[in-house]
Amino acid sequence: MARTIAVELASVTKRFGDVTAVDNTSLQLYDGEFFSLLGPSGCGKTTILRMLAGFEYPTSGSITIHGREMGHTPPYKRPVNTVFQSYALFPHMTVEQNVAFGLEMKNAPKAEIKTRVVEALEMVRLGEYGNRRPRQLSGGQQQRVALARALVNQPEVLLLDEPLAALDEKLRKEMQLELKGLQERLGITFLFVTHDQEEALTMSDRIGVMNRGHILQVGNPIEIYERPTSRFVADFIGETNFVSGTVCELHGNIAAINTAAGQTLRGLAQQGVQVGQPVTISIRPEKVFLTPISNGTPPTPPSKHMNAMPVQVERINYIGSDTRIIVRLHDGNTFDVWESNTRSTLDRDEYWQPGEAALLSWPEENALVLTE
């Protein structure tokens, strides 16, 4: 199915004085998708959002929305609406007046404004709060008013600037689901800016991971988590262990790496990996096995496609759903291992003990060989 492009950034650069906030970045958003820009603060994600909203103009490059060049079009002439991090509700207006503001500016007929405002407030489950002032509402309710105020204008793209950052944990989880549900129902393109990777993974159809003004990788949540293409993305999304070494052999997409400690490890090679190249292997802590070594004799790895190394258990953190174990490798580095607590038991002997010897192993396709 050919998908229409809602938003296109072509070689966009934005400089603030000497600082380059967005550096020669290109990006396409499809119609009706939930796209998240994810990155640490100051990575340029908010600048991209503000350029789409029209609050900033690009230093160079072009931004089009449904094929129309936005250039220096002021915010009030763009087919987008924004949900601000601070909500920015108008304190001197009621909830109803806030939501009606956009339609009034477009000179919509009074009767239409009335019905659409009611619909929008029903949609965010605030039907009875129309006459309240923003300050009389809780944070979550204000958030929903901000959402209704933007969506009532039926924007071609809805821009959301870390809208959930100010909410507490539980409410944030609720709002994530609500937001995703709303987006699926309305079919409006959402551009969601966040620094919270879990939020991005939960809600997005696709994620763009940003750092220092560049979009490093674009993909769906599974691709981003399972196949990061750079050390930064592997590190920023979820948690991971890094082992560095040099490529010594390549068999199809499996690379063998000599580590500094003199071991040979195998992993899934990224495109472009070459023999002799210095690389980093990324292994997620939940994608490895830890098996006890009895009587001091190390067991052989379960298969020849497994990497294996003897380790010593150093610390055990029981966190309920998982047990997080820190083990020490022979070269002195530590390695994180997460085991799901799939069985329920109070028996202490069933858990790892500090100082225990164990074998750490993982299938070669669970490790990623990254060039950066």
Place this chain on the structure above:
Amino acid sequence: MAEETLVRPLPQAAARPAQRNRWGERALQINAFFAYFFLYAPIAILVIFSFSNSSFAGVWGGFTFDWYIRLFQNARLMEALRNSVYVALISTTLATMIGTLVALGMERFRFKGRTSLDAVLYLPIVIPDIVMAVMLLLFFSTALQLINGMFGTAMRMNLTTVIIAHVAFNISFVAVVVRASLKSFDWRMEEAAQDLGANEWATFRRITLPLILPGIVGGALLGFTLSLDDYVIAAFTTGPGFSTLPIEVFSRVRRSITPEINAISTIMLLASVLLVVASQIFQSRQHR
């Protein structure tokens, strides 16, 4: 029972420091009494004697409203009052518009020379009135001489020059008050409005102006009071035959203090207090 045990320790604990500081506390009370006495005793005397049925300003001759009635029958005083209100209304309106724009410009934009402009803006507030008055007198006489010489006119100082002078010092006061209220204004409100389709003018009219209006009204009321109360600058910049109320009152006092003066002063006092209170109320409304 439970209440008693809760209440008992408190007076004991409070009694000791109170004992120790008794003299200090007493001295503070006396000081406060004198401070307020010096501030308000003259005002009280003024108000009381404005109701005195005696043609000597300092003699009590029984209660009467006569002086107030006479006041309103006095054509010269009434004309001076009309002049004062006229000058205050026009100068306040102009100063409020200019001062508000100055405040908006100073708060919104970062530009070269902003810091020095900022400092200069407050100058008319700290310059002594008399210096300001002499400056303006010099300015007007030079300017009028120049204009009259160029166009062969015979323009002289009148209420218009007073209005210009009052605008000159009121801009600073309005700008200071409006800027204070802009400090708490969330500029993202403007972005939000533009995002919702409001152009610059609609954003100002529907969002910015209503949100900073309490500050503007507060500034305007303060300016109105200052214009109404001003004697020194008005006296220097007006021409013969154009008196504002303070000028008229002062010229009468030079002859003799009559209870009529007490009455007009009481009315001016009342008006000033009401305006300042209103100004404070408007300024505090924004922060609620």
